[in-house]
Amino acid sequence: MRSKTPRINRLTQIIRFFRVSRLLLWTIWVIYRERRRVVRARSRGNYEVQPNIEVLIRVLEAFRKAAIELGVLMIKLGQFFSSRADLLPEQALTVLADLQDEVPPAPFEHVVSVIEAELGKPVEEIFSVLERKCTAAASLGQVHKAVLASTGETVAVKVQRPHIAQLVSMDLSTLKFVIQVINRFVDTSDFIDLMGVYREFRRTVYEEIDYVTEATNAKRFREIFQHDPTIYIPRMHDEYISRRVLVMEWIDGIKINDYAALEAANINRLEVAKRTVNAYFHQFFEEGFFHADPHPGNIFVKKGAWSDGPVIAFVDFGMVGRLTKHMKRSLKEIFLGFVTRNSHAIVNALTSLGFIGDGANQAAIERGLSIMLEQYYGITLGEVRELDFPEVARELENLLYGQPFHIPAQFAFSGRAVGTLVGVSTGLAPDFNFLEVATPYARSFLGLDAEGITQTVQDVFTQLLDTSKVMLELPRSLERVITRIETGQLEVRLANIPGGHSRRSRGRRGNGGTTVVAASTNGSGSMLGGFMFVASLAGGIYLTGIHQAMPGWFCLGIAGITALATLLRR
Template identity: 65%
Template sequence: MQTSIGPLAPFVRFIRVARLLLWTLWVIYRERKRVIRARQRGDYEVKPDIEVLIAVLTNFKRTALRLGVLTIKLGQFLSSRADILPEQALAVLSTLQDEVPPAPFEHVVATIEKEFGRPVNEIFSVLEQKCTAAASLGQVHKAVLAATGETVAVKIQRPHIEQLVRLDLRTLKFVIWLINRFVDTKDFIDLGSVYREFRRTVFEEVDFKIEAANAERFREMFADDPTIYVPKVYAEYVSRHVLVLEWIDGIKVNDYAALDLAGIDRLEVANRTIRAYFYQFFAAGFYHADPHPGNIFVKRGCDPANPIVAFVDFGMVGSITRTMKRLMRSLFLSLVTQDSEGMVQALNQLGFIGERADLKMIEDALGLLLEQYYGMTLGQVRDLDMRSVVREVSDLLYDQPFRIPAQFAFSGRAVSTLVGVATGLAPDFNFVAVATPYAQSFLGLDMNNLRESAQQLLKQTLDMGKVLLKLPHSIDRLVTRIDAGQVEVRLANLAGSGSHIRRGKAGGQLVLSAGRGSIGFTLLGLASMAGGIYLLTSHLPAPGWFCLGLAAITTLGLFVKR
């Protein structure tokens, strides 16, 4: 990779990167648009031209490794986008390694001395010339602190990295502007959001002070968990371009031969790694977004059956906001109640569905998936061919006007990487079983001791609650129709003694039975109260209070009716 910038180098690089990005993004957009348009016409036989996509992405991968810097990062970003690439094409980029030739050792020494204003031998008694890891933005060298004798990892940015990053980002922004100038891509991929999220993560990665703060936050998150280890940050040796952390002596999580030789329980490693990530996703809302095998090490604990999982490299992180959590809860509850309409609404609010999408078509497609997989036991899920499931979901994402919001792309990439890591460690690993308690906690539910009858009651209560939540909107629409003279309303009781009111011209006719309505509200109120008491005594506060609240609403409704 070019390590010096001459007067013509920025222009030459701009042309090479722009040509690469423009052709790659255009072919991806063209193929996906062709398939989606065919689906909209009812032609479900049309498929993307896999050979063309593979050829384009193979060339992208080869050129990205030569250019380095952001082209490699962009390739990794695209490798997680099942919404814009079919599975066979994603496989090409999934092998893109964040490995480039290391910068000269002279650059390493000069950077350290410039950042800390001292000769390098005053800081480190030993600084190995051979780097232990080289990536697109930086490289790592093993060293020993002169003051304490502690073994440390020294991370140094590559030469001219900030200039190259800014140049490549300007090039990417220009290419996106050029594409959007001539075609409307919003229904297929929101390139503007992709650029903003990509720019944010890259600028965070090139500032090692931010990475140091991330590492400290993760260290605090897992301070009370003896199964997870996060290296210590040496605050006195942190700058924008240099970062010194505790050296981790461990085995790479995908070095299965070394793990077996050490007698380490690989299934327990998989369990602890995945549990750590579900804690990040569901509890902390802050997660390590780059869990490839080079960033996860296994240390031997007090015995082989008690391994310690250590995480390194905290440049790429992701966050889950309160709004995202609220909408994700709605999505999960819709999944529990097999409500494909509710799922579509939640996905739409989360930004997964294009502006001009056919929501009914997506709702039907999700309904078919729910019918196929809903109600499976953990054993049945474990026996599924996960590759075929992933392929089916990927086809759904690609064939429909879905788009993965940029803020979710990294979490999706992290989850897909973790599935591969866990499966490689232990083929019998049950991903769903480990995820279930964290998902239940995330939803505010604890179903460990919940009987089937209580589950049915909860489902029915949720269904009724969703109906009641929709009532204000339905009533508002009804009143609008009455004001427009489209509805005739007759109020009558069972004995026929009530008066009736007409408004507007003859149209639809609505009959409201006060007697039967009162009985229905009474039964609903009693059932909700009984369910709430039962759930509270079963130590299920969230659904219990929901039922009691529903009972209060129905009671209030009875008084209003009277």
């Protein structure tokens, strides 16, 4: 039996440490510096300031080149950054968007060595055939086609690349070191949660290099789609699964983006798009557990044994996303906030989900959301299809990149998955209506179907009540103040009013329990009217400033009525 792959020697580790440190330090610093400059400028109201795209692109192109050379974790980090619209503007993201696992396959001798070390048998006893040439090579592993000696079944054998555990540990330690160095000299918490990014990335990488976890994920997907003949998940071979080796059923199919082969097989491309997107919306809205890496190499199309169209087969379950009950509830609150055009409720839900960190300018974020709500609220499906999506993307970029947003890992994955799906479905069928397929799932998720409509109405009503609480409380507060004035418990004096007695304002407690607030004027009616006008005007300006439109306009209306009544009285 062959020995295990030897560890990386000390000198090689030191050289890699310095190369990775230099690459990460420069890349992360430039990303942070540009975002800090934009966020600070926009917090001062200067929305003309833009990040230096040329510098960002130059740095990211250098990162991409070095990442392909270094391999393993640097490629995964580039792919991770490519899904973070909170860290990079759209034009910079495109540099990393198509960063694939552009690495050559590991030697066949390594593949044999890992299989025998992990499964404890000579490779000839396990497989009657094991093809030397891999069918797919990635930064963390590669796949070989084989035939099981025991059953004659054709299988896919997934084997990790050399030194993966050691390289991942080394590069993660280097990434953490670089972040600690940056945080020692600069407080980045207001602009980028670098340690949060590190923790998210670390968790996802360790999940992806554990093939036992991947096999567990695949089994769960098989259960989810066991009654759906349009979706197929390959079967895992439990007796041949370890942390570094995974043996699964071989999928004979056409890559979802091989349009010529789909046409040659007489497969309906529009139906392929519909079934793929349907499968994902089922995962998002109903299961809360989804395949987080839907690039074309992980989705195949097969001709079904039945006469009702194509079968969509998924592979590679190392990256998955999860939506907890709390996350689903907060997402529902965001949808309902959109229905009621309540930007304050949306921001609260985003904060609850972890999108908005401490110290964020929530008023500025609410203003941005309010503008977008006014622009896109009530838009029809036909108008959606005619939207200039690059322009919408730029507006979202300004909202995300220009404010201290932090996208949690699960939502980075879901956003990346949705973006990939849109691209795949559009390529399959340019006339495919993405939103039309999503609508039934969204209605069910929001409780707009027959079973959940009562709860949804109640939730919307609660949102409206929350919005109007301030409006309802303000007149009561004013009434209590007026009552205290009329009963002599509170004396209000308006200084420097023509016709009144101007005197220095000061507060004191009289013998009879009367509170003196300001200077008196010539007549209780004028005094009350002036107080009502000033209080209502100030309240209206404040409330509209924080995007509480209904109570704000109510207060401004009171101010207008009070001013008109005062003029008519005179």
